[in-house]
Amino acid sequence: MDLVQVGEEDFDPAEEYAHLRTSGSGTGAIATFTGLVRDSGDLSGVTGLYLEHYPGMTEQVITGLIHQARERWDLHRVRIIHRVGSLRLTDQIVFVGVSSAHRSDAFAACQFLMDTLKTSVPFWKKELTDSGEHWVEQKASDRQSGERWEE
Amino acid sequence: MDLVQVGEEDFDPAEEYAHLRTSGSGTGAIATFTGLVRDSGDLSGVTGLYLEHYPGMTEQVITGLIHQARERWDLHRVRIIHRVGSLRLTDQIVFVGVSSAHRSDAFAACQFLMDTLKTSVPFWKKELTDSGEHWVEQKASDRQSGERWEE
């Protein structure tokens, strides 16, 4: 069963892996990605993040991306979790997991979903530092990573 | 700490993830791949696999691939596990996990390591079926996936 979860609570990648692994005996490949809060953002001295989103729209757009991924690749299960609210250094932010018969499909879909999460889903990060807070600007490299999937 | 493990024992992706996650507060991205024995191989009716390898050389070649990956991408930790011996349907075969500051490095290195594991490391799969057993032939698509990393 696919999962789209957006909320403040933390997640357990092991639990998600268990769901991906039990997607039938035709499953040969599981690709996962986890994003963490790291200590070197746009400014130095980052102590945490605040993540805002557009409730309702967020879940709808992610569901649409999974639908697009399923049209392009042969996928068994997709699990996507994105946290919002206050996060500290080294906290988990995002999980994307995909199971498939073949590794090329699992890898491509996992990367497509991560790239488009960064460019098409209404999440905004604010970095908290010792000297104040500031909204993160979208990176040109992220924009390009998202655009390369457009045909 | 990097890990290269080749042996008959099963592995726990959650344990590997924990090692990748604690690779320092500069870690922002963890990409993992797990391969499973699936029920539709070259012949139908696959009931299991037997995996042979070249002890000593196997570990050496994998260590060399990690070295190559570290020259191409900025990586924090790499964990590679490959099982040998008798495996049943849905068993875990292989794990590749990479942590990095950035997701593009983590994804690329994870995919490079999986692709080259399939073309450059002395493992051989024999499929066991109800009507006998046979050695798996290398797929042209796997050869091409491996070659695309050669510059």
Place this chain on the structure above:
Amino acid sequence: MATDTITVRYFARLREELGTDSEVLALDAEQRTAGDLLNTLAERGGPWRQLAGDQPVMIAVNQAMARPHTRVGPGDEVAFFPPVTGG
């Protein structure tokens, strides 16, 4: 009529700089697209000017990504926000 209004929502940096997260506007006959609406709001001056400035503003209509030429009608929910930065 209640349906002759639209709800406008603002997020993230825009929400903070405009000092509001949403408002209900009477739908003017001249505001047929999300772009028209942006221009009308920009005429309020001050921080509102950025809605028609050089900085990219993303648009959603009824919780789906939209473009300046996307039409808006009675009862619609229109949102303006900076480029997204999740993941």
Place this chain on the structure above:
Amino acid sequence: MATDTITVRYFARLREELGTDSEVLALDAEQRTAGDLLNTLAERGGPWRQLAGDQPVMIAVNQAMARPHTRVGPGDEVAFFPPVTGG
């Protein structure tokens, strides 16, 4: 002298079809490369012929991937095997 020999190892399908997993050979002056060695072994006939046939045979010398032109010398460990299929 013990160092005038090489160890040859066979894996997977080749190991099964040749009926042996390793042997120690006296190093002949004419066998200067892994390819020379393959041709000499193929002359044994029967299943050994495939070593010089159309099917690709991968080569390792001292546990590193090698090519037909790779030189082999006293004490070396040379291995022949089918294309690999792990992962």
